[in-house]
Amino acid sequence: MSRLTLETRLRAIGAERYHDRHPFHHMLHGGDCNPDQVRAWVINRWAYQAAIPMKDAAFLSRCDDPDMRRAWRSRIEDHDGGVDEGGGIRRWLKLAEAVGLDPEYVASGGGVLPATRFAVDAYIRYVRDAPLLQAVASSLTELFAPKIHEQRIAGLFKHYDFANPDSMSYFQHRLNEAPKDVAYGLAWVLDHADTPEKEDQAAAALRFKTDVLWAQLDALYSAYVTPGSIPPGAWQPGEGMA
Numbered sequence: 667m668s669r670l671t672l673e674t675r676l677r678a679i680g681a682e683r684y685h686d687r688h689p690f691h692h693m694l695h696g697g698d699c700n701p702d703q704v705r706a707w708v709i710n711r712w713a714y715q716a717a718i719p720m721k722d723a724a725f726l727s728r729c730d731d732p733d734m735r736r737a738w739r740s741r742i743e744d745h746d747g748g749v750d751e752g753g754g755i756r757r758w759l760k761l762a763e764a765v766g767l768d769p770e771y772v773a774s775g776g777g778v779l780p781a782t783r784f785a786v787d788a789y790i791r792y793v794r795d796a797p798l799l800q801a802v803a804s805s806l807t808e809l810f811a812p813k814i815h816e817q818r819i820a821g822l823f824k825h826y827d828f829a830n831p832d833s834m835s836y837f838q839h840r841l842n843e844a845p846k847d848v849a850y851g852l853a854w855v856l857d858h859a860d861t862p863e864k865e866d867q868a869a870a871a872l873r874f875k876t877d878v879l880w881a882q883l884d885a886l887y888s889a890y891v892t893p894g895s896i897p898p899g900a901w902q903p904g905e906g907m908a
């Protein structure tokens with residue numbers, strides 16, 4: 667398969683399975699989430715945010731090529747940042763504050779849904795344990811992330827009072843950060859998936875990752891859109907407020 671054909675195959679996986687197609691995102695971006703549903707999303711998405719630099723550290727720990735480590739480590743810097751200015755993680759907590767939550771509660775990881783924990787943990791383990799090709803390919807959902815971030819910025823500004831340049835700065839930054847990550851990751855996968863088996867493995871890794879993202883929104887929808895179905899131990903509206 668040519669590089670172009672494999673790229674087309676990977677992009678088709680996103681078109682079919684990326685979480686921008688999930689009903690919860692349609693609600694969120696269309697202004698149909700109530701304040702508690704937005705808060706539940708911010709709390710649960712925190713678990714994913716917090717895991718990203720951990721999975722990138724797991725990736726670096728298995729990477730024996732200094733050039734690759736050098737290219738990859740900016741992902742951790744993007745999320746953790748420096749002591750004074752922080753990074754994406756701190757920007758996420760600004761969003762938490764803007765929707766009325768106590769950032770310390772959100773940062774504690776309390777109230778996260780069981781299925782969210784399982785999905786996020788599966789992603790860290792996958793990147794730690796799978797062959798390097800799959801570990802890189804699993805990050806390629808970021809091919810589709812800038813579009814969803816643009817939709818989110820526009821949708822949240824249009825429909826919700828909490829949206830302002832400060833509270834939305836996480837997504838604004840990602841618009842600049844994700845393209846460099848994905849350009850590197852995609853080129854690496856296209857270079858290294860040089861047999862039909864490896865092409866299938868790269869595609870399977872991307873499908874796995876779309877499942878990680880989809881499962882998180884299924885969990886949110888089930889718990890906070892369907893009445894009376896918040897699992898034991900998960901965030902209850904009113905908890906963790908500023």
Ligand SMILES: O=C(O)c1cc(C(=O)O)c2c(n1)C(=O)C(=O)c1cc(C(=O)O)[nH]c1-2
Nearest residue numbers: 718804805806807808810811814815840879
């Ligand atoms: O808001 C989103 O829908 C979304 C999706 C994804 C993704 O596709 O995995 C990431 C992000 N955001 C994101 O902000 C981010 O930093 C990020 C890192 C990664 C990764 O797999 O390394 N995905 C994503």
